[in-house]
Amino acid sequence: METFLMILMLMALAGMLAFVVLAFVKGKGNRGKNFAMSGGCLFAFLVLALILGSMVEEAPVAEEAATKASSEDEEAEEKSKQEEEAKKAEEEVQKEQEEQEAEEAEEQAKKEQEEQEAKEAEEQAKKEQEEQEAKEAEEQAKKEQEVKEAEEQAKKEEEQKAMEAQEKSLTVSQEQAVKMAQDYLDYTAFSKTGLIEQLEYEGFHSEDAAYAVENITVDWKEQAVNAAQDYVDYTAFSKTGLIEQLEFEGFRLEDAAYAVENITVDWKEQAVMAAQDYLDYTSFSRQGLIDQLKYEGYSTEDATYAVDQVGL
Known part of the structure; x- marks a missing residue:
């Protein structure tokens, strides 16, 4: 733009100089004609200046446009190249990542396989050990059983011999x-x-x-049971009273207690029978009969139940 203005000023200066020369230097008689000629020259110079200025101005603009277009093309190409390189780099990274993941997955699968195999081997070893222990235990039990049977057989033989010897010596x-x-x-x-x-x-x-x-x-315990059952079948006894009766008959306390716990008996019904027997041959008040039954060894609950049942 500055170049264009410079050219325009020079052309205008040249036109003015021509105007002055033609209008004032060449004579007054032809001044009108000279004015016309100088004006035409000035106009021509101005038009020429405009044309030259536009040409001069268009050249840099076109060059600038071309440069800009070239620069944009280069930038676009560079950008495309960068994008291509970035894409390629991204693909490379993705590929490496996929390969890394595949490798890790393979290692993980291999590790899991090894762990599974180790676990199976351990279970197999444990199973074999258990089977071996069971077999040894069975053999040991069998051996102990054989020893026990042999000892029992020997004991029986000894007892048999002793019995035979005893029978021979009996009076x-x-x-x-x-x-x-x-x-x-x-x-x-x-x-x-x-x-x-x-x-x-x-x-x-x-x-x-x-x-x-x-x-x-x-079996003296069974004898005590039989004796206890016979007693409660025909007469009434409390639990403690029956134990005392069995002891009186010569049974040990241990056998008597065992017998009382192993007979078929309803102690409440025994209390009812005892209460009725008392009332059959003597008189009692309600509390007196309860006290008498408790004295005989019945519990308060059983004594009260019995008195209620006999209607006292």
């Missing part, structure tokens, strides 16, 4: 005492001391009676 009186003791136990219940006394009552010596009781097959 006639001892043999008879053993038979009679067994006969008594076959139809009624006896305590150990009660059976000895019964044999003595039958005329056997104390030694023979004691020998017989020690050499018969008998």
